[in-house]
Amino acid sequence: MTFEDLGLIDPIKKALKEVNYSQATAIQEQAIPVILSGDDLIGCAQTGTGKTAAFAIPIIQLISQATTAKRSGIKALVLAPTRELSIQIGESFAMFSKFTGLKHTVIFGGVTQSRQVDAIKAGLDIVVATPGRLLDLINQGLIKLNQVEYLVLDEADNMLDMGFIHDIKRILKHVPAKRQTLFLSATMPPAIRTFANTILQKPKEISVSPVSSTAETVKQAIYFVEKTDKVDFLIRVVKDKGIKQSLVFTRTKHGADRLVKKLSKHGITVAAIHGNKSQNARQKALGDFKAGKINMLIATDIAARGIDIHELPYVINYDLPADSETYVHRIGRTGRAGRGGVALSFCSQEERSVLKSIQKLIGFQIEEGV
Known part of the structure; x- marks a missing residue:
């Protein structure tokens, strides 16, 4: 209509x-x-x-x-x-x-x-x-x-x-x-x-579109990576796939800040957005990301509610969320309004049970990434 x-x-x-x-x-x-x-x-x-x-x-x-x-x-x-x-x-x-x-x-x-x-x-x-x-x-x-x-x-x-x-x-x-x-x-x-x-x-x-459904336009992949190897793996994935812009989710505010520091040392333009940041800092980070001035935005789940970026190509779950419904919300930041998108998730040994719950909710096994 x-x-x-x-x-x-x-x-x-x-x-x-x-x-x-x-x-x-x-x-x-x-x-x-x-x-x-x-x-x-x-x-x-x-x-x-x-x-x-x-x-x-x-x-x-x-x-x-x-x-x-x-x-x-x-x-x-x-x-x-x-x-x-x-x-x-x-x-x-x-x-x-x-x-x-x-x-x-x-x-x-x-x-x-x-x-x-x-x-x-x-x-x-x-x-x-x-x-x-x-x-x-x-x-x-x-x-x-x-x-x-x-x-x-x-x-x-x-x-x-x-x-x-x-x-x-x-x-x-x-x-x-x-x-x-x-x-x-x-x-x-x-x-x-x-x-x-x-x-x-x-x-x-x-x-x-009930919460158990993920958009068909979003391609999903899972990578089994141990917690200590995630930073290096993220850098390699971004480089190998030529990812120019991505929204990356961490579970905690401190985790987001730590990741920003580590990625910055490798020449990646990055900023974090979470509840401990001032409103001005959050808006600047979001504005710079939308304008393409930074390549990667690290976010916690609460801060990411309301982020609407047209044609966002990649969402990366650096940490899997504590509950499976949040996974659906996260990857819904890409593939919006019928557009295509990619959601990549890193899963450590400790997160296997969370992955199992996510796959039960969405009704299918997420393919392992290559």
Whole structure:
């Protein structure tokens, strides 16, 4: 289905045309009509399926179609678990609302709040926020959410994993009970579903690309490498395969920093992105990586949520993740929107049981790399 078939207003169609978006993904095709009809939504979709556009586009349309008299105050609130994902969502709203005149801002911690407060005072239609900083601003009396009509919880599973449940419940007290709520999650375990049921009213449910499925466009390979040999092996693989750009996952922040130091000594341009880095350092590393100024970005799982790099050719699992579903999220950073990609994983003797769990989840044996 094309975006032309979805009944979108001309300013949005113009914005979509400008960025060469013509064909809707499965989640967009199913979710946009549901949201435009005013129903609450539970959307289960893994990374790379286009879910941000699936909620951003209809929200922009609904706000744009409201009369000027009803446009006072913040009308849409999007909650996301990380700074990177919040910024990414903000960029999507900017792109799709370009010709509508709507105003939005992104609110997150780790930076001074003055710019964010200035944006609020200037007047906003849409706010994208991480729960902690938003709650700080609410408690300071600097932001009012009493006019919100559209509430989005994005990557709800990750938000609850990160312990944001209590912050979210506090924020909900400041949002009108009469609203349209959209609940998006890559996974839907019982605890997530129970929470969803407490904040949604007769939701429509959409499930696209469940977490057990990996994109067919991603070629996967496993290498059996002992822990002490991984650095040298990574350098050799990058050289032998002529890899110009890769996103590399480690389990820990300290592991990421150690790997950066070792790779830098071998002339590889590299940076790390994780929770201990300042917001400015994280954004610079991500910006340099997107611009091709550095060849390799080392990331932990939490920091990598929200990284959306078009045509990223390689994801490398330097360490296998602690749980198998995270593997699917990681390799979903490549092969996005139907493009091809390669996911290489290093497995030490200690990680064999994790590999077994991953292969059970995805339903096939990953071929050994050559």
